[in-house]
Every structure is written in C-alpha cells, then in structure tokens.
Amino acid sequence: MxxxxxxxxxxxxxxxxxxxxxxxxxxxxxxxxxxxxxxxxxxxxxxxxxxxxxxxxxxxxxxxxxxxxxxxxxxxxxxxxxxxxxxxxxxxxxxxxxxxxxxxxxxxxxxxxxxxxxxxxxxxxxxxxxxRAEGRYPLAAALAAAEIAGPSEGDKLCAALRAYGVPAFLQRYAGASHVLVAVDRTDDLADADAGLRLVISSDEYADRAATAHDEPWSVQLYTPADDFEGQVFRAPEGLTPVEESAVTAWAVARWLDKEGPVLLARHPRPATVPA
Incomplete structure (x- = not known):
C-alpha cells in the first residue's frame, strides 16, 4: 500500500x-x-x-x-x-x-x-x-573614483558620478547640503540648479566626512518649476560609503540614459531671446 x-x-x-x-x-x-x-x-x-x-x-x-x-x-x-x-x-x-x-x-x-x-x-x-551586465558603466570605475575622493561623502559620490561622465555638483543651501545632477548632461551648475534636475541627499547633508555617512543616498527628481516628481532611486542599506557612492552613481547614469531624453522632451528649455 x-x-x-x-x-x-x-x-x-x-x-x-x-x-x-x-x-x-x-x-x-x-x-x-x-x-x-x-x-x-x-x-x-x-x-x-x-x-x-x-x-x-x-x-x-x-x-x-x-x-x-x-x-x-x-x-x-x-x-x-x-x-x-x-x-x-x-x-x-x-x-x-x-x-x-x-x-x-x-x-x-x-x-x-x-x-x-x-x-x-x-x-x-x-x-x-x-x-550581471554593466554595459558602458563598469562598477569598478566608480568604485575606484570614490575610493580616492574625499574628504566628504558628497565628494565621493560626485567622483563616482563623474567617472561615468555625469556632471555632479556639491551644493550647500540654508545649512543643508546635497549633490546636484542635471538631467541634461551639458548643463553647468547654474543651468542645473534652474532646470530639470536630480537632488541626491543623505539626511539633508552631503558635506559631512565620509566616515559620518549613516543614511542611504536618496535620488529625487525636480522640475524647473521646483515641483517634486518623485524618488527615482534609494541606495540599499549595509554598504560602505565607497560602495554606496558607486552603486548610486551606476543607478543614476543608467536612469539618465533611459529617462533623460523623455523628460527633456517633456520639459523643453525656454528659448533665449538675443539681447
């Protein structure tokens, strides 16, 4: 049976x-x-x-x-x-x-x-x-750039982003600080601050010593009208500051490739009038 x-x-x-x-x-x-x-x-x-x-x-x-x-x-x-x-x-x-x-x-x-x-x-x-297919953004490049950058956590993130050809700016405002990334990679700081942009923050601070980094990077999208469009990435817990910077830069670079052209077409920059 x-x-x-x-x-x-x-x-x-x-x-x-x-x-x-x-x-x-x-x-x-x-x-x-x-x-x-x-x-x-x-x-x-x-x-x-x-x-x-x-x-x-x-x-x-x-x-x-x-x-x-x-x-x-x-x-x-x-x-x-x-x-x-x-x-x-x-x-x-x-x-x-x-x-x-x-x-x-x-x-x-x-x-x-x-x-x-x-x-x-x-x-x-x-x-x-x-x-894992890293394509044009090998993680090793961002890790190496973040490792030698410093002294602040924002410096490491900016270095990792620049390793992928993404202009990044450490910005301080009203006692807080964050990393600013323009959706249009040709923008300078002034254009980035006034245009379609990503604001990357860690508990309102990005200029602390890297050893003080205790809150994962959060990447948020803002329009030229300063409207908050949503969070596009949040770094996972449990990484070192160098690893977290590289991972965040990798995610941002890939996001810009995929979403950037669509968003820029949706939010065209006003034409400048010659003086």
Missing part, C-alpha cells in the same frame, strides 16, 4: 516548487538563509502559510524578482491594513537588497504609487554576479 506523503513534506520555502529548479533562485535563497532572513513558506496548494521573502525567476534574463509575501488570510474577507503592509514590505526589501549588494549581486528597485499613500518599494530585481 502506498502512503501519501505528510503535508510538511510537500511544503516549499522561498519559492514555488517549479521555481526551485532555477539555479539563480536557489542562490538567492542561500544569501537570505545565510543572513537568517525569513523565507515565505508554501503548502501543497501553493498557499503562503508563513510570511517572508518570495523569489521568482526570469528565465530569459537570468534575473530574480524578490517580493515579500504575507500569510494568506485564514478567513475570506479578513481585514488587512494595506498601508502598514506596504511600509513593512518596503523596510524588509531595503534590508534584503543590502545583503545582495554586499554579495555582489545587481539590485534594481521597482516602485509603485498607491491611492492615498506615497510611492513605495514593492519588488527588487536581482541579477546574480555571474550574469
């Missing part, structure tokens, strides 16, 4: 059964397990019975999508505090992203806006070290 396996034997952690065949998913699970981070647990019906990280492979690109899943509601219609859930998901994903950066993975944030709430991080796209 053939006995049915116990339900516990049919459970999977971190991914659904078919996804566990993916080497990159298994590698991602290993990173999280080594750091003692929670993994989502699924029963034989593919229902999430324990909250944690969920990994889903992208077969063609070799990437892995990482999300945070909560336990499926035991009762249909059970009340869920979605705002609190989004906040928890964002905090956990940022923590997990730092683990993967430290392990040499490529990390890309995916954010979504929600009604009556700010835009929040909802997923992380992971690229294993062996298949």
């Amino acid at each position: 053939q006995l049915n396996p116990p339900a516990s034997a049919l459970r999977t952690t971190g991914a659904l059964p078919a996804s566990l065949k993916s080497p990159q998913v298994r590698a991602a699970i290993a990173v999280l397990t080594e750091a003692d981070r929670p993994l989502a647990v699924f029963n034989e019906h593919h229902e999430c019975i324990e909250a944690g990280a969920y990994l889903d492979p992208r077969a063609r690109s070799g990437e892995v999508v990482m999300d945070y899943l909560v336990q499926d509601a035991a009762e249909p219609g059970a009340a869920i505090d979605y705002k609190a859930l989004r906040e928890t998901r964002e905090d956990l994903l940022l923590d997990w992203a730092g683990l993967f950066w430290a392990a040499g993975w490529g990390v890309q944030e995916y954010r979504e806006g929600c009604p009556n709430d700010v835009e929040r991080l909802t997923r992380i796209i992971l690229t294993p070290p062996g298949v």
Whole structure:
C-alpha cells in the first residue's frame, strides 16, 4: 500500500516548487538563509502559510524578482491594513537588497504609487554576479573614483558620478547640503540648479566626512518649476560609503540614459531671446 506523503513534506520555502529548479533562485535563497532572513513558506496548494521573502525567476534574463509575501488570510474577507503592509514590505526589501549588494549581486528597485499613500518599494530585481551586465558603466570605475575622493561623502559620490561622465555638483543651501545632477548632461551648475534636475541627499547633508555617512543616498527628481516628481532611486542599506557612492552613481547614469531624453522632451528649455 502506498502512503501519501505528510503535508510538511510537500511544503516549499522561498519559492514555488517549479521555481526551485532555477539555479539563480536557489542562490538567492542561500544569501537570505545565510543572513537568517525569513523565507515565505508554501503548502501543497501553493498557499503562503508563513510570511517572508518570495523569489521568482526570469528565465530569459537570468534575473530574480524578490517580493515579500504575507500569510494568506485564514478567513475570506479578513481585514488587512494595506498601508502598514506596504511600509513593512518596503523596510524588509531595503534590508534584503543590502545583503545582495554586499554579495555582489545587481539590485534594481521597482516602485509603485498607491491611492492615498506615497510611492513605495514593492519588488527588487536581482541579477546574480555571474550574469550581471554593466554595459558602458563598469562598477569598478566608480568604485575606484570614490575610493580616492574625499574628504566628504558628497565628494565621493560626485567622483563616482563623474567617472561615468555625469556632471555632479556639491551644493550647500540654508545649512543643508546635497549633490546636484542635471538631467541634461551639458548643463553647468547654474543651468542645473534652474532646470530639470536630480537632488541626491543623505539626511539633508552631503558635506559631512565620509566616515559620518549613516543614511542611504536618496535620488529625487525636480522640475524647473521646483515641483517634486518623485524618488527615482534609494541606495540599499549595509554598504560602505565607497560602495554606496558607486552603486548610486551606476543607478543614476543608467536612469539618465533611459529617462533623460523623455523628460527633456517633456520639459523643453525656454528659448533665449538675443539681447
């Protein structure tokens, strides 16, 4: 007589059964397990019975999508505090992203806006070290530039950005400081300050000593009318100031290539009238 396996034997952690065949998913699970981070647990019906990280492979690109899943509601219609859930998901994903950066993975944030709430991080796209495509922006170049720059945290970030041909300016205003990047790479400081720009800050300061850096870089987009358009990147936790500068510069350079032309067409610079 053939006995049915116990339900516990049919459970999977971190991914659904078919996804566990993916080497990159298994590698991602290993990173999280080594750091003692929670993994989502699924029963034989593919229902999430324990909250944690969920990994889903992208077969063609070799990437892995990482999300945070909560336990499926035991009762249909059970009340869920979605705002609190989004906040928890964002905090956990940022923590997990730092683990993967430290392990040499490529990390890309995916954010979504929600009604009556700010835009929040909802997923992380992971690229294993062996298949990461850095293209025209090798991370080593930004790391080397940031390593020898200083003394401030902003100096290191500016050096990393310039290694990719991105003009960057350390700007101080009303006791605060930040790094300014023009969406139009031909802009000087004056044009950058008045035009479509990225403001990169760390707890309102960018001119502290690099050793005092304790808040991840946040990259925010502003229009020429000083309207805040949203956060386009936030560096993951757990990196050194040099690593964080390089990672932020890499993300900004790629973002400018992709989004810059579209935004500049949407916000054309007023024509100058000859004197």
